[in-house]
Amino acid sequence: MVTEYVVGRVGALIGAPTCENSIIKIDPAFEGWEFAQGRHLRSGLGHGTLEVEAAIEERPNLKYRSEDDNKARQAGIYALHDWCWGSDQQWLHSTAHENTIFSHDHGFYFPPSSWRWEVDALRQRVDEAHVLGQATDGLTQRDLWMAADQLDKVDKSALVAILRQVPTTWPATDAELETLGWFLERRAGAVASRLRELV
Numbered sequence: 001m002v003t004e005y006v007v008g009r010v011g012a013l014i015g016a017p018t019c020e021n022s023i024i025k026i027d028p029a030f031e032g033w034e035f036a037q038g039r040h041l042r043s044g045l046g047h048g049t050l051e052v053e054a055a056i057e058e059r060p061n062l063k064y065r066s067e068d069d070n071k072a073r074q075a076g077i078y079a080l081h082d083w084c085w086g087s088d089q090q091w092l093h094s095t096a097h098e099n100t101i102f103s104h105d106h107g108f109y110f111p112p113s114s115w116r117w118e119v120d121a122l123r124q125r126v127d128e129a130h131v132l133g134q135a136t137d138g139l140t141q142r143d144l145w146m147a148a149d150q151l152d153k154v155d156k157s158a159l160v161a162i163l164r165q166v167p168t169t170w171p172a173t174d175a176e177l178e179t180l181g182w183f184l185e186r187r188a189g190a191v192a193s194r195l196r197e198l199v
Contacts, residue, residue: 001046001047001170001171002166002170002172002177003106003107003108003109003110003117004021004049004105004106005021005023005166006163006166007080007084007109007110008020008021008049008106009162009165010080010083010084010154010159010184011076011080011103013150013154013162014076014079014080014151014153015147015150016076016077016080016103017073017076017100017101017102018080018103018106019050019052019092019102019104020049020050021050022047022049022050023047023048023165023167024046024048025045026041026044026046027043028043045167045169049104052092052094052102053096053097054094054096055092055093055094056092056095057090057091057092057093058090058092058093059089059090060088060134061134062077062134063091063093063099063101064093064101065137065138066138067098067099067100068097068098068100068101069100070099070100070101071138071139071143072140072143072146073100073101073102074101074139074143075139075140075143075144075146075147076147077091077103077132078131078132078136078147078195078198079147079150079151079195080103081130081131081132082130082131082132082187082191082194083151083184083187083188083191084106084109084110085109085110085111085125086106086130086132087108088107088108088113090104091103091104092104110122110180111124111125112125117180119175119176119179122179122180122182122183123179126182126183126186126187127186129194131194136198136199139198139199140199144196148191148192148193148195148196151188151189151191151192152188152192154185154188155185156181156185159181159184159185163177163180163181
Protein backbone atom coordinates (compact mmCIF):
# COMPACT_ATOMS: atom_id res chain seq x y z
CA MET A 1 0.00 0.00 0.00
CA VAL A 2 2.85 2.38 0.78
CA THR A 3 4.33 1.97 -2.69
CA GLU A 4 0.97 2.34 -4.45
CA TYR A 5 0.16 5.50 -2.51
CA VAL A 6 3.57 7.15 -2.81
CA VAL A 7 4.06 6.45 -6.53
CA GLY A 8 0.57 7.74 -7.30
CA ARG A 9 1.19 10.92 -5.34
CA VAL A 10 4.70 11.69 -6.58
CA GLY A 11 3.49 10.93 -10.09
CA ALA A 12 0.81 13.58 -9.72
CA LEU A 13 3.46 15.93 -8.30
CA ILE A 14 5.33 15.88 -11.63
CA GLY A 15 2.25 15.67 -13.84
CA ALA A 16 2.70 12.00 -14.77
CA PRO A 17 -0.55 10.25 -15.71
CA THR A 18 -1.02 8.16 -12.57
CA CYS A 19 -4.54 7.30 -11.53
CA GLU A 20 -5.99 9.58 -8.85
CA ASN A 21 -5.47 7.88 -5.51
CA SER A 22 -6.34 8.39 -1.88
CA ILE A 23 -6.14 6.91 1.58
CA ILE A 24 -9.52 5.39 2.35
CA LYS A 25 -11.22 4.11 5.48
CA ILE A 26 -12.41 0.50 5.27
CA ASP A 27 -15.42 0.09 7.51
CA PRO A 28 -15.46 -2.88 9.92
CA ALA A 29 -18.60 -4.08 8.09
CA PHE A 30 -16.29 -5.12 5.20
CA GLU A 31 -13.84 -7.03 7.42
CA GLY A 32 -13.05 -10.41 5.85
CA TRP A 33 -14.61 -9.66 2.44
CA GLU A 34 -12.71 -11.64 -0.20
CA PHE A 35 -11.64 -9.20 -2.93
CA ALA A 36 -9.39 -11.72 -4.72
CA GLN A 37 -8.82 -15.43 -4.32
CA GLY A 38 -7.44 -15.99 -0.83
CA ARG A 39 -7.16 -12.24 -0.10
CA HIS A 40 -9.47 -10.53 2.36
CA LEU A 41 -10.10 -6.97 3.44
CA ARG A 42 -9.19 -5.76 6.90
CA SER A 43 -10.84 -2.77 8.47
CA GLY A 44 -8.77 0.37 8.93
CA LEU A 45 -6.94 2.67 6.55
CA GLY A 46 -6.38 1.38 3.03
CA HIS A 47 -5.47 2.65 -0.41
CA GLY A 48 -7.97 3.40 -3.14
CA THR A 49 -7.78 4.53 -6.75
CA LEU A 50 -10.45 6.38 -8.68
CA GLU A 51 -11.89 4.27 -11.49
CA VAL A 52 -10.78 5.08 -15.04
CA GLU A 53 -13.88 5.25 -17.22
CA ALA A 54 -14.32 2.42 -19.76
CA ALA A 55 -10.77 1.22 -19.11
CA ILE A 56 -8.84 -1.48 -20.91
CA GLU A 57 -5.47 -2.70 -19.69
CA GLU A 58 -2.39 -3.04 -21.88
CA ARG A 59 0.96 -4.46 -20.85
CA PRO A 60 3.84 -4.08 -21.15
CA ASN A 61 4.15 -2.05 -24.38
CA LEU A 62 2.96 1.55 -24.58
CA LYS A 63 0.25 1.99 -27.21
CA TYR A 64 -1.98 4.69 -28.74
CA ARG A 65 0.79 7.30 -28.62
CA SER A 66 -0.82 9.40 -31.36
CA GLU A 67 -4.25 9.51 -29.70
CA ASP A 68 -5.57 12.18 -27.32
CA ASP A 69 -2.64 13.84 -25.50
CA ASN A 70 -0.82 10.54 -25.02
CA LYS A 71 2.50 11.86 -26.36
CA ALA A 72 2.75 14.18 -23.37
CA ARG A 73 1.29 11.61 -20.98
CA GLN A 74 3.76 8.97 -22.11
CA ALA A 75 6.64 11.41 -21.59
CA GLY A 76 5.41 11.54 -17.99
CA ILE A 77 5.45 7.75 -17.86
CA TYR A 78 9.11 7.70 -18.96
CA ALA A 79 9.85 10.19 -16.16
CA LEU A 80 7.96 8.23 -13.52
CA HIS A 81 9.45 4.88 -14.53
CA ASP A 82 13.06 6.05 -14.20
CA TRP A 83 12.44 8.17 -11.10
CA CYS A 84 10.54 5.54 -9.12
CA TRP A 85 12.40 2.51 -10.49
CA GLY A 86 9.36 1.16 -12.32
CA SER A 87 8.66 -2.51 -12.84
CA ASP A 88 5.77 -4.70 -13.99
CA GLN A 89 4.54 -2.07 -16.45
CA GLN A 90 0.76 -1.83 -16.69
CA TRP A 91 -1.25 0.82 -18.48
CA LEU A 92 -4.94 1.66 -18.53
CA HIS A 93 -6.60 3.33 -21.51
CA SER A 94 -9.93 5.10 -21.25
CA THR A 95 -11.81 4.03 -24.37
CA ALA A 96 -14.38 6.72 -23.53
CA HIS A 97 -11.70 9.41 -23.99
CA GLU A 98 -9.66 8.57 -27.10
CA ASN A 99 -7.60 5.93 -25.29
CA THR A 100 -6.12 8.36 -22.78
CA ILE A 101 -3.33 6.49 -20.98
CA PHE A 102 -2.85 6.07 -17.23
CA SER A 103 -0.07 4.34 -15.34
CA HIS A 104 -1.42 2.03 -12.64
CA ASP A 105 -0.62 -0.86 -10.31
CA HIS A 106 2.73 0.36 -8.99
CA GLY A 107 3.18 -2.34 -6.36
CA PHE A 108 6.55 -3.47 -7.74
CA TYR A 109 8.11 -0.01 -8.09
CA PHE A 110 11.27 1.02 -6.17
CA PRO A 111 14.29 -1.25 -5.79
CA PRO A 112 14.60 -4.20 -5.71
CA SER A 113 11.42 -4.37 -7.85
CA SER A 114 9.56 -6.88 -5.73
CA TRP A 115 6.49 -6.80 -3.52
CA ARG A 116 8.32 -4.52 -1.07
CA TRP A 117 11.16 -2.05 -1.54
CA GLU A 118 14.22 -2.28 0.72
CA VAL A 119 16.32 0.46 2.29
CA ASP A 120 19.64 -1.15 1.27
CA ALA A 121 18.46 -1.48 -2.34
CA LEU A 122 17.37 2.19 -2.39
CA ARG A 123 20.83 3.24 -1.22
CA GLN A 124 22.67 0.97 -3.66
CA ARG A 125 20.67 1.95 -6.74
CA VAL A 126 19.98 5.63 -6.11
CA ASP A 127 22.42 6.83 -8.78
CA GLU A 128 21.68 4.12 -11.38
CA ALA A 129 19.67 4.90 -14.48
CA HIS A 130 16.45 2.93 -14.88
CA VAL A 131 15.19 4.11 -18.26
CA LEU A 132 11.99 2.58 -19.63
CA GLY A 133 13.21 0.27 -22.37
CA GLN A 134 10.57 1.04 -24.96
CA ALA A 135 10.65 2.76 -28.33
CA THR A 136 10.68 6.56 -28.21
CA ASP A 137 9.29 7.07 -31.74
CA GLY A 138 6.76 9.89 -31.74
CA LEU A 139 7.76 11.37 -28.40
CA THR A 140 8.56 15.07 -28.67
CA GLN A 141 11.46 16.96 -27.19
CA ARG A 142 8.97 19.53 -25.91
CA ASP A 143 7.00 16.97 -23.86
CA LEU A 144 10.10 15.27 -22.50
CA TRP A 145 11.62 18.58 -21.50
CA MET A 146 8.38 19.63 -19.81
CA ALA A 147 8.46 16.41 -17.77
CA ALA A 148 12.12 17.09 -16.97
CA ASP A 149 11.25 20.63 -15.83
CA GLN A 150 8.69 19.19 -13.40
CA LEU A 151 11.31 16.86 -11.94
CA ASP A 152 13.68 19.79 -11.50
CA LYS A 153 11.00 21.53 -9.40
CA VAL A 154 10.69 18.64 -6.93
CA ASP A 155 11.92 19.64 -3.51
CA LYS A 156 12.20 18.05 -0.11
CA SER A 157 9.15 19.83 1.33
CA ALA A 158 6.84 18.42 -1.38
CA LEU A 159 8.13 14.90 -0.80
CA VAL A 160 7.88 15.22 2.98
CA ALA A 161 4.27 16.37 2.66
CA ILE A 162 3.44 13.18 0.73
CA LEU A 163 5.38 10.82 2.99
CA ARG A 164 3.86 12.32 6.14
CA GLN A 165 0.43 11.22 4.92
CA VAL A 166 1.40 7.52 4.99
CA PRO A 167 -0.59 6.05 7.91
CA THR A 168 1.43 4.82 10.86
CA THR A 169 -0.50 1.54 10.69
CA TRP A 170 0.98 0.75 7.27
CA PRO A 171 4.16 -1.35 7.02
CA ALA A 172 6.85 1.34 6.84
CA THR A 173 8.92 2.90 9.60
CA ASP A 174 9.84 6.58 9.75
CA ALA A 175 13.45 5.66 8.91
CA GLU A 176 12.33 3.68 5.84
CA LEU A 177 10.15 6.55 4.62
CA GLU A 178 12.99 9.00 5.19
CA THR A 179 15.26 6.86 2.99
CA LEU A 180 12.56 6.65 0.33
CA GLY A 181 12.24 10.44 0.34
CA TRP A 182 16.02 10.81 0.05
CA PHE A 183 16.01 8.36 -2.88
CA LEU A 184 13.37 10.38 -4.73
CA GLU A 185 14.96 13.75 -3.99
CA ARG A 186 18.42 12.64 -5.06
CA ARG A 187 17.27 10.94 -8.29
CA ALA A 188 15.06 13.75 -9.59
CA GLY A 189 17.76 15.87 -11.23
CA ALA A 190 19.55 12.94 -12.87
CA VAL A 191 16.28 11.59 -14.27
CA ALA A 192 15.50 15.05 -15.67
CA SER A 193 18.86 15.08 -17.45
CA ARG A 194 18.24 11.64 -18.94
CA LEU A 195 14.81 12.71 -20.21
CA ARG A 196 16.35 15.69 -22.00
CA GLU A 197 18.72 13.35 -23.81
CA LEU A 198 16.10 10.73 -24.70
CA VAL A 199 15.07 12.22 -28.08
